Amino acid sequence: MARISIIGTGNMGQAIAGVFAKGGHTVQLLGQGDAATAIDGDIVVLAVPYGAVTSIVEQRGESLAGKIVVDITNPVNFETFDSLVVPADGSATAEIAKALPQSRLVKAFNTTFAGTLAAGTVGPNTTTVLLAGDDADAKSELAGAIASGGLKTIDAGGLARARELEALGFLQITLAAGEKISWTGGFGVVA
Amino acid sequence: MARISIIGTGNMGQAIAGVFAKGGHTVQLLGQGDAATAIDGDIVVLAVPYGAVTSIVEQRGESLAGKIVVDITNPVNFETFDSLVVPADGSATAEIAKALPQSRLVKAFNTTFAGTLAAGTVGPNTTTVLLAGDDADAKSELAGAIASGGLKTIDAGGLARARELEALGFLQITLAAGEKISWTGGFGVVA
Numbered sequence: 001m002a003r004i005s006i007i008g009t010g011n012m013g014q015a016i017a018g019v020f021a022k023g024g025h026t027v028q029l030l031g032q033g034d035a036a037t038a039i040d041g042d043i044v045v046l047a048v049p050y051g052a053v054t055s056i057v058e059q060r061g062e063s064l065a066g067k068i069v070v071d072i073t074n075p076v077n078f079e080t081f082d083s084l085v086v087p088a089d090g091s092a093t094a095e096i097a098k099a100l101p102q103s104r105l106v107k108a109f110n111t112t113f114a115g116t117l118a119a120g121t122v123g124p125n126t127t128t129v130l131l132a133g134d135d136a137d138a139k140s141e142l143a144g145a146i147a148s149g150g151l152k153t154i155d156a157g158g159l160a161r162a163r164e165l166e167a168l169g170f171l172q173i174t175l176a177a178g179e180k181i182s183w184t185g186g187f188g189v190v191a
Numbered sequence: 192m193a194r195i196s197i198i199g200t201g202n203m204g205q206a207i208a209g210v211f212a213k214g215g216h217t218v219q220l221l222g223q224g225d226a227a228t229a230i231d232g233d234i235v236v237l238a239v240p241y242g243a244v245t246s247i248v249e250q251r252g253e254s255l256a257g258k259i260v261v262d263i264t265n266p267v268n269f270e271t272f273d274s275l276v277v278p279a280d281g282s283a284t285a286e287i288a289k290a291l292p293q294s295r296l297v298k299a300f301n302t303t304f305a306g307t308l309a310a311g312t313v314g315p316n317t318t319t320v321l322l323a324g325d326d327a328d329a330k331s332e333l334a335g336a337i338a339s340g341g342l343k344t345i346d347a348g349g350l351a352r353a354r355e356l357e358a359l360g361f362l363q364i365t366l367a368a369g370e371k372i373s374w375t376g377g378f379g380v381v382a
Contacts, residue, residue: 082351089279123381124315154371156362160273164365167358168378171347174355180345185381187359190314191372 001025002145005039007056008047012072015117016045016109023148035059043068043142045109050075050085050092057099065102068138071162072109074169081177084170091162093132104138106131107162108146110169113176115184120150125188128152130168132161154189192216193336196232198247203263204238206308207300214339226250234259234333236300241266241276241283248290256293259329262353263300265360272368275361282353284323295329297322298353299337301360304367306375311341316379319343321359323352345380 002025006013009031017027028040044064046053050073057064075085075092086092097105108131109117116127129146131139131153143153156165168187175181193216197204200222208218219231235255237244241264248255266276266283277283288296299322300308307318320337322330322344334344347356359378366372 083280087279088354089274123379125379125381154366156371157365157369161362161365163279164358164362167355168362171352171355171359174348174352175345178348180347181380181382188314188316188379188381189372190316190376190379 002043002141003041004028004043004045004145005030005041006045006047008045010047011114012109013045013047015114016047016072019117019149019151020145022150023145025145025148039063041067043070043145045070045072046096047072049073053092053096054099057096061100064100067103068106068142069096069100069103070106070108070142071096074110074166074173076170076173081174084166086166089163091159091166093162094159097159104133104135105159106133106135106138106142107159107165108142110165111172111187113172113183113186116186117151119184122186122188125190126152128154128189130154130156130165130189132156132159132165134159152189154191193234193332194232195219195234195236195336196221196230197236197238199238201238202305203300204236206305207236207238207263210308210340210342211336213341214336216336216339230254230258232258234261234336236261236263237287238263240264244283244287245290248287252291255291258294259297259333260287260291260294261297261299261333262287265301265357265364267361267364272365275357277357280354282357284353285350288350295324295326296350297324297326297329297333298350298356299333302356302363302378304363304374304377307377308342310375313377313379316381317343319345319380321345321347321356321380323347323350323356325350343380345382
């Protein structure tokens with residue numbers, strides 16, 4: 001069983017914690033008041049908005065060395081709601097990987113709304129978590145932990161594919177915000 | 192009923208023709224041998240690879256003025272299979288819109304594999320065609336024609352959202368090419 005720390009206790013942090021708990025993993029859920037608590041997990045999920053990642057990196061960067069760090073962010077420009085705040089040919093994951101060169105970065109959970117993680121389904125489809133990253137072992141370990149919680153996973157490729165996962169996440173958010181889909185719907189993956 | 196011309200007789204052109212024919216529309220399917228044939232339709236679907244669009248614009252650009260022109264392309268860099276050949280913050284649709292300033296550009300059909308257009312389903316989901324473009328009436332007219340053929344549509348937003356639709360299309364192609372999903376599967380949309 002994996003030891004998993006989740007930084008962020010919002011609806012995504014809680015839903016992700018639920019998936020791993022269902023799989024029988026040890027889950028440490030860390031909120032803003034837990035800045036002094038040491039990280040237990042070998043897998044650390046940054047379940048915070050993109051804008052909050054920098055301060056976590058500053059506070060906890062050294063303790064994340066060697067660990068699998070999971071970036072779930074959708075770096076939407078919330079002023080315009082019309083683009084992302086990261087380079088157009090890059091991704092939040094690539095930016096975080098630069099800031100945490102000793103960590104094993106994996107993009108995941110940014111294309112699955114919290115409601116679909118909790119339910120385990122997107123409409124008639126089993127919820128599928130798309131992963132991207134350059135560390136194949138890290139992706140594989142994370143995928144195993146997610147699968148044990150009852151969800152499907154697909155390895156979408158290297159770190160470069162985080163650009164497309166973030167475009168997908170952004171699109172899905174704009175569709176839900178525009179009431180074209182619900183926050184319990186979105187993109188289901190049919191293998 | 193709409194009059195629809197489809198330039199391109201490959202698997203996408205044929206599948207799109209099938210959708211519109213099912214809706215009772217008049218469909219003109221134009222292949223490479225039909226360069227001298229005048230375009231009948233008020234809606235013109237460019238069902239060709241992105242690299243072939245330039246020559247169509249050169250040959251038929253004037254006759255496309257005022258018409259609804261549908262861009263279905265995924266401008267994948269087929270040498271690297273790791274990025275797109277259009278600006279990272281732009282899209283094929285934006286490039287085509289620049290080349291055809293008198294036409295009413297709509298992005299559509301680039302996130303639906305031919306098999307899912309023919310079947311009308313992506314696994315358990317009704318196939319949903321995502322549209323983007325700045326001309327609301329053009330999107331609405333196209334959406335009506337698609338819906339009459341038994342598919343769902345969602346207006347994903349303005350021309351800027353073509354970037355995200357192309358990222359989604361690219362991602363889906365890489366997943367199918369990598370045998371993570373099948374060419375009859377992909378992203379189903381759950382409203």
